Amino acid sequence: MRACAETLESEMSAEELRLLQRLLAQNSKQGKHLEIGTAAGGTLVSMMKTFADDQRPPFVVVDRMTYFPNQQQLVYENLRANQIDPSGVDFRQASSSQAYRQARSSGETFEFILVDASHKIISVMADLRWAGLLKPGGIICFHDYSPKFPGVRMCVDRFLGKHQNYQRLDCAGTLLAIRKTAAGTTDEVTISDRIYSIAWHFPLEIERRRAKRQIGRVA
Structure with a gap:
């Protein structure tokens, strides 16, 4: 089982969370904020607590809730433990592709997007479609942008090379922020x-x- 299922903490480092919260505070707008891949909800809690209760924008979470057993229940418990009502979050239990098609067909837009789901290159490329629903001036962040996860890095680098209307904004650890x-x-x-x-x-x-087998031999 993933460690976050036991600790309910974010899978981001303290440095990455600080950047995320700073971006949210500086980009403070009331449009929808989207998280793709929530794990145990630790990062979601950090993002939502950036805002005062009466100034918090709408949050949307897209996740199939199959990352570990009882994932959705643990996410809800994590929110409640941090004085956040889960009913105030728009949870969409679906694949990223399914949720994207529905959001696009309804003309939905977002002020802020965090992508922290599957690292497989096909999945990351599919997640990048959400950038089309990001409002101009909005920010999209990618976690695990590093050589360790080539699927993430290759997709994002290709994307930035093709679209001049997206610019690197900041980076901390493996969290990359891009502004539209x-x-x-x-x-x-x-x-x-x-x-x-x-x-x-x-x-x-x-x-x-191959790399996983090599690590196993060393261990």
Whole structure:
């Protein structure tokens, strides 16, 4: 079981959480704030407690709630333990792709997005589509942007290379913050991007499993 299922703490470092809270405070707006992948809700708690109760913007969480047993129950308990009513959070128990299609069809937009879900390159590329629903001036953050997680890094680097209306804003640890400076003229993720992620999926999986076996031998 994941350690966070026992501790209910964020899987981010203290340095990363400080950056996240600073960005939220500086970008304080009342539009919807989205978290993709919540684990035990530790990061969600930190984000929500950045705001006073009467000034907190709407929070949306997209997660299939299958990361570990009783995940949704533990997230709710974590919120209650921090004096946050779970009913005040819009939980969408679905895959990122399913939730994205529904949000896009309804014309939904967001002021702030945190992506901290699957690190597989196909999943990260799919998560990047949410940037199209980010308001100009809004911020999208990616956790685990590092060489250790090439699926995250490769997708984000490709994305930034193609879209000049997104600029690196700040980075702490493995948390990368990007600002959307203007509305785009093309889709954030195209068919060629999806093909790219599919082409790289198996080579990266093979390398991940090889590295895991190597660690096992050393241990």
